[in-house]
Amino acid sequence: MIENVRVAVVGVGNNTSALVQGLAYYRETGSLVGIHRPEIAGIGVGDVDVVTAFALSDAKVGKDLHEAVFLPPNNFPRLLPELAPSGVSIRRGLVDADGVGRIAAAIEGADVLLYSAPSGRTVTARAYAEAALAARVAFINTTSDPIARDSELLDRFTAAGVPLVGDDLASQFGTSVLHRTLLRLLEERGLTLVSSYQVNLGGTEDFRNLVVNDNTKKQSKLNAVGSDKVDMAPLGYLPQLESNKVAYFNIEAQGWGGTAVSLDLKLKVHDPSGAAGVNIDLVRIAAAARRAGRGGYPAEAAELLKSPPGTMV
Numbered sequence: 001m002i003e004n005v006r007v008a009v010v011g012v013g014n015n016t017s018a019l020v021q022g023l024a025y026y027r028e029t030g031s032l033v034g035i036h037r038p039e040i041a042g043i044g045v046g047d048v049d050v051v052t053a054f055a056l057s058d059a060k061v062g063k064d065l066h067e068a069v070f071l072p073p074n075n076f077p078r079l080l081p082e083l084a085p086s087g088v089s090i091r092r093g094l095v096d097a098d099g100v101g102r103i104a105a106a107i108e109g110a111d112v113l114l115y116s117a118p119s120g121r122t123v124t125a126r127a128y129a130e131a132a133l134a135a136r137v138a139f140i141n142t143t144s145d146p147i148a149r150d151s152e153l154l155d156r157f158t159a160a161g162v163p164l165v166g167d168d169l170a171s172q173f174g175t176s177v178l179h180r181t182l183l184r185l186l187e188e189r190g191l192t193l194v195s196s197y198q199v200n201l202g203g204t205e206d207f208r209n210l211v212v213n214d215n216t217k218k219q220s221k222l223n224a225v226g227s228d229k230v231d232m233a234p235l236g237y238l239p240q241l242e243s244n245k246v247a248y249f250n251i252e253a254q255g256w257g258g259t260a261v262s263l264d265l266k267l268k269v270h271d272p273s274g275a276a277g278v279n280i281d282l283v284r285i286a287a288a289a290r291r292a293g294r295g296g297y298p299a300e301a302a303e304l305l306k307s308p309p310g311t312m313v
């Protein structure tokens with residue numbers, strides 16, 4: 001029998017809420033709705049345990065994980081009426097290189113460190129990656145900060161036989177995959193792209209942070225779409241959308257005889273669900289690679305990321 005995957009998480013925000021609530025939901029209901037891959041390398045969705053969690057806010061540190069996921073500013077809804085205590089008491093995280101040894105000691109024995117803190121804090125992301133490397137725990141960077149795109153760091157993970165997955169998860173059914181697919185379809189059907197744009201609006205703390213603080217999200221979203229004819233409107237934060245993201249796409253193209261083709265589309269999704277649906281796969285890919293002794297970047301993660309190694313920062 002395969003041993004359960006042991007995951008340590010950094011950040012007890014909306015995405016961690018969606019992930020841990022989802023793990024309980026799928027165990028309790030046995031449902032497969034919303035699951036992309038029931039098994040990866042023989043590891044089922046129910047074979048994943050969150051064993052350690054790090055947060056910064058005083059309101060969350062010391063609390064049980066299953067209580068903390070509902071504290072503000074998290075606004076992802078409840079998936080089950082009751083969530084029994086997890087037994088995981090939240091530990092204080094780090095913000096810079098001070099404390100790398102403490103975090104490395106705390107994640108000893110975990111398979112994976114899932115980095116799910118706010119985007120735009122590269123020093124912090126790097127410090128957690130160093131802790132994972134020191135503890136020989138696979139590291140997943142779900143933020144747009146350049147970690148797997150840092151070739152020097154990736155080389156060190158490869159040499160140590162430790163997987164490094166990143167950067168920036170591409171949501172399960174989000175703007176990146178949808179936009180990429182529509183542009184591919186246009187090409188497949190022989191049309192010529194003239195211009196295209198994406199507008200993203202959301203009501204989560206992630207959106208607020210991305211609007212207010214510097215980050216590399218725009219470039220990362222452009223990396224995911226992979227065309228220089230696409231532009232991204234600045235992100236918009238609208239608290240009334242709560243954990244929903246609303247995105248609009250426009251595509252202008254030319255068809256037969258140069259005549260105009262125009263497409264406008266609206267997508268509405270729970271953004272943290274889109275993240276959890278991918279994080280559950282990234283965690284199993286990273287754990288399987290680590291257990292097989294495959295260090296560095298696992299190529300099978302590429303379709304789940306916006307900015308894999310080699311893309312622009």
Ligand SMILES: NC(=O)c1ccc[n+]([C@@H]2O[C@H](COP(=O)([O-])OP(=O)(O)OC[C@H]3O[C@@H](n4cnc5c(N)ncnc54)[C@H](O)[C@@H]3O)[C@@H](O)[C@H]2O)c1
Pocket residue numbers: 010011012013014015016054055056057074093094095116117118119124142143144168169170171174204205206209271272274275
């Ligand atoms: N679909 C998606 O939601 C999506 C897609 C791609 C990337 N991402 C990225 O995933 C990350 C997580 O998203 P989220 O919606 O959960 O964000 P969030 O803001 O809800 O959660 C982040 C949490 O990390 C905590 N934190 C901040 N600094 C920390 C530190 N040094 N140590 C430990 N915890 C710390 C914050 O207090 C917060 O609770 C973000 O970087 C986001 O940009 C999300």
